[in-house]
Amino acid sequence: MYKDRGCGQVNLDNVDQIINVAGWVDSWRDHGSLLFLDLRDSTGTIQVVFDKSINNENHEIASSIRNEWVIKVKGIVKKRIDGAENPNIPTGFIEISADELTVLNPSKTPPFEVNNKNIDETTRLRYRFLDLRSDKMQNNLRLRHELILEICNFLNNKSFVQIETPILIKSTPEGARDYVVPSRVHPGEYYALPQSPQQMKQMLMVSGFERYFQIAKCFRDEDLRADRQPEHTQLDFEMSFVHQEDVLSNCEDLYSHLADKFQSKNIETPFPRIKYEDAINTYGTDKPDTRFDLNIKILDKELSETEFNVFNNSLKDGGTIRGLSVPKNESMTRKFYDKLNEFVRSIGGDGIIPISIDKGLSGIEFEDIKSPISKFLSVEHVKKIFNIFNSDSDDVILICAGKKNIVLDCLGQVRNKLAKDFELIDDEKLNFLFVTDFPLFEKDLESGNWTAMHHVFSSPNDETIKYLDSDPSKVIGNLFDLVCNGVELGSGSIRIHDKKTQEKVFSIIGYKDDQIQDRFGPLLESFDYGAPPHGGMGLGIDRLVATFLKENSIRDVISFPKTQSASDLLWGAPSLIDEDQKKELSIKNIEEEGKN
Numbered sequence: 001m002y003k004d005r006g007c008g009q010v011n012l013d014n015v016d017q018i019i020n021v022a023g024w025v026d027s028w029r030d031h032g033s034l035l036f037l038d039l040r041d042s043t044g045t046i047q048v049v050f051d052k053s054i055n056n057e058n059h060e061i062a063s064s065i066r067n068e069w070v071i072k073v074k075g076i077v078k079k080r081i082d083g084a085e086n087p088n089i090p091t092g093f094i095e096i097s098a099d100e101l102t103v104l105n106p107s108k109t110p111p112f113e114v115n116n117k118n119i120d121e122t123t124r125l126r127y128r129f130l131d132l133r134s135d136k137m138q139n140n141l142r143l144r145h146e147l148i149l150e151i152c153n154f155l156n157n158k159s160f161v162q163i164e165t166p167i168l169i170k171s172t173p174e175g176a177r178d179y180v181v182p183s184r185v186h187p188g189e190y191y192a193l194p195q196s197p198q199q200m201k202q203m204l205m206v207s208g209f210e211r212y213f214q215i216a217k218c219f220r221d222e223d224l225r226a227d228r229q230p231e232h233t234q235l236d237f238e239m240s241f242v243h244q245e246d247v248l249s250n251c252e253d254l255y256s257h258l259a260d261k262f263q264s265k266n267i268e269t270p271f272p273r274i275k276y277e278d279a280i281n282t283y284g285t286d287k288p289d290t291r292f293d294l295n296i297k298i299l300d301k302e303l304s305e306t307e308f309n310v311f312n313n314s315l316k317d318g319g320t321i322r323g324l325s326v327p328k329n330e331s332m333t334r335k336f337y338d339k340l341n342e343f344v345r346s347i348g349g350d351g352i353i354p355i356s357i358d359k360g361l362s363g364i365e366f367e368d369i370k371s372p373i374s375k376f377l378s379v380e381h382v383k384k385i386f387n388i389f390n391s392d393s394d395d396v397i398l399i400c401a402g403k404k405n406i407v408l409d410c411l412g413q414v415r416n417k418l419a420k421d422f423e424l425i426d427d428e429k430l431n432f433l434f435v436t437d438f439p440l441f442e443k444d445l446e447s448g449n450w451t452a453m454h455h456v457f458s459s460p461n462d463e464t465i466k467y468l469d470s471d472p473s474k475v476i477g478n479l480f481d482l483v484c485n486g487v488e489l490g491s492g493s494i495r496i497h498d499k500k501t502q503e504k505v506f507s508i509i510g511y512k513d514d515q516i517q518d519r520f521g522p523l524l525e526s527f528d529y530g531a532p533p534h535g536g537m538g539l540g541i542d543r544l545v546a547t548f549l550k551e552n553s554i555r556d557v558i559s560f561p562k563t564q565s566a567s568d569l570l571w572g573a574p575s576l577i578d579e580d581q582k583k584e585l586s587i588k589n590i591e592e593e594g595k596n
Contacts, residue, residue: 002072002104008044010091014077021046021096022072022104024133025065026114035062039073042138047080047095048073058101068107068114068130074100121555125569128560140557144545147262148215151235154254160211160237163204165197167217172199172519177221179230187586193219193231196538198457199523201238202495205534206526213237215541224564227487227543227554231562234490238536244478244494247535248273248434251482251492255432255544262548265430271482275437284412286438289486290431292424294415296408299323299399302384308376310350314401322407323399324415325389328356329422332396343417344400349410353399355382361392416486427550432484437461440477441508450508454479458493459501468501472508482539484547492537499527 003022010019023041035050052059065071075098086092112119114133124131131137152162171178171192178192194200196218204212216236222228239247249270256267272290279286282295299321303311311321332354341351355371357364361383366374369382385397398414400407419425440460441450450472452458458477460468467474478494496502502524506516516524542554555561562568582588 003041006043007039007041007046008090010046010077010094010096012079012093015079015094017077018074018099019077019096020072020074021048023070024107025067025069025071027067028062028065030063033059035059037062037065037071039071040133044090046091047086048075048098049078049095050098050101054097055099058098061101061103062098065103066107066109068110068133069103070105070107072100072102072104073098122563122569125555125561125563128570132559137556140545140549140551141559143262143549144541144557147258147545147548148541150258150261151254152213152215154257155211155213155237158211158250160213161209162214163209163212164214165194165200165216167193169194169200170519179219179221182585182587184584184586195220196234197236198455198538199520201236201536202457202534203523203526205238205240205495205497206529206531210240210532211238212536216538218538224562224566227540227546229542229554229558229562230566232554233541235539235541236536237539238534240532240534242494242533242535244436244480244535247492247494247537248480251490251537251539252432252434255482255484255489258544258548259430259432263430267430267432272433274433274435276435276439277437279435280408284408284410284415285486286435286481287483287486287488288433288435289416289419289425290433291426291429291485292419294324294326294419294424296322296324296411296415297388299385299388302381302388303399306373306376306381308373311401314403317403319402320404320407321399321401322411323385323389323397324411325386325391325395325397326418327422327424328394328396331421340398340414344410344414347410347413348406349400350402351400352410352414353401355385355397355399356395357382357386357393359393361386430484430547432482435481435483436479437476438479438481439473440464440475440479440505441472443473449510452505452509453477454491454493456505456509457495457502459496460505465501468504468508478535480537482537484544487543487547488540489543489547490537490539492535492539494533494535497527497531497533499524502527 002020004019007021007023021039023039026038026040026045029036033052037048038045039048050059050062073096075096077094078097080093080095110130111127112123114130115135168181168191171180171190176195178195181191181193183189183191197214197216201212214236216234217231218234219231221230239250252269252271256269259265259267274288276286279288284296300315303321304315314321337354344352353371353373355369358368358370364379364382366379369377371377386392389395389397391397400410438453440453440458442453444451454477458479460475461478464474464476480493481491482489496505503516506520542557545557546554549557551557560568560570
């Protein structure tokens, strides 16, 4: 071995011992006859001292060394002199007085300092092998490793069996586009990369394993954002002979355990359960952040008798008037409201209307009402509105009117934005909750056809299954999401295990018999041979790690991520392939066919 122990593992117990260490030069300081290097490896950093009066040759070699060179040092561990200690690092009370120095590999001048926090992401991803040396990325990926290991041990102790499912599968719709892989052996035919192991894990339940899990790679060709990647990692688990509450209980046991172990937070169970419809109406989203108390309220009745045409027309057209009460803030100037209106319009809304009062609600007069629409409001209107929110002169009511779905979405996004801007969020909280009772189907806005809210394998609940034939909009699914701090960490459901029900759902979605057989034939066939009731979840590992680390992007918890345009800046992927490869795979680009 090049070293006896890691740089960060040396301590006061090693004083006066001769040891070997090796790593990367993190920084260097030339003080004339004394040269100091901070040597870094995967365990931490340690200060190495080269004394010209003791070993001039070593001092000269050390003088030529720069950041990120790989070196080996042999020397004696010494206690730092009084006043030179650094209590901020574990090795801050000792140093190594170098006797021997070996340069294992020099380095070009790096494009950035490894631990510089102000490097743009494009540069970081282009030189990811350097970025991964940083304390932040070392910490992030080690926590990810430890968390996955803990998940595996936890589920193993609950009699779950880890089973790997294939990556090259048949293309089947799972809610996004497939990544496809051409076959050389079968010209003109394609494999697909799994969006999730959905059908395979259900088939494992039919196969009698009863409790399955895996840390699964999933691939989805969809529009990207901070919490999406072309490939992501999820915890997949499936259970037989269970009801919805059994699946939720298993999930919350695991996640409360992880929060306790990795965040030192005692999370109470059971997690709150919020129905989908209540979440949308109260928070404007199906992934609510409950760390702050800004709830949306209905104002249809209270504002139905004004002479303000925006309100009257919205109600006449079947729309709604909703509001949000937020604490007054000194930044709430005319410019603030102009920018807030621009934000609302950018996300599809018509705008937002503020109402505030200059003194206590009980004694207000008309001139105390401050709003762009104050001339349309009476004192009685304002009192009713403020009473709904239990608000007073310390608050501002923000109102949106229009189509219900647009109004709720806009207020939901305004709610999150202002909570962040006004620092209303307690970053130390981990507020887990389940959103349940999703509609099983939703209408595609372009085609008008029914689509699955989550996926086509989720079962309808017992109370609404009767509407499958007459009115699919009334069918509620045994569907549920795990949400934490406004982030959807995963989804699950009780699956359909009855062939006739599954075929009915397929038909509502619009699949023809030949499509059903082609895409789902093996799963349906397995249902003919004794399929148990079963359910499970797919839970995002990347999002969970990012949530624990308070990272805004999952790219910071993935070793080699893609950009938001699905590009790999390090490897230059996606890229062209040569003509011989295309011939072997029997494929041509559309542009090439046009030229021919």
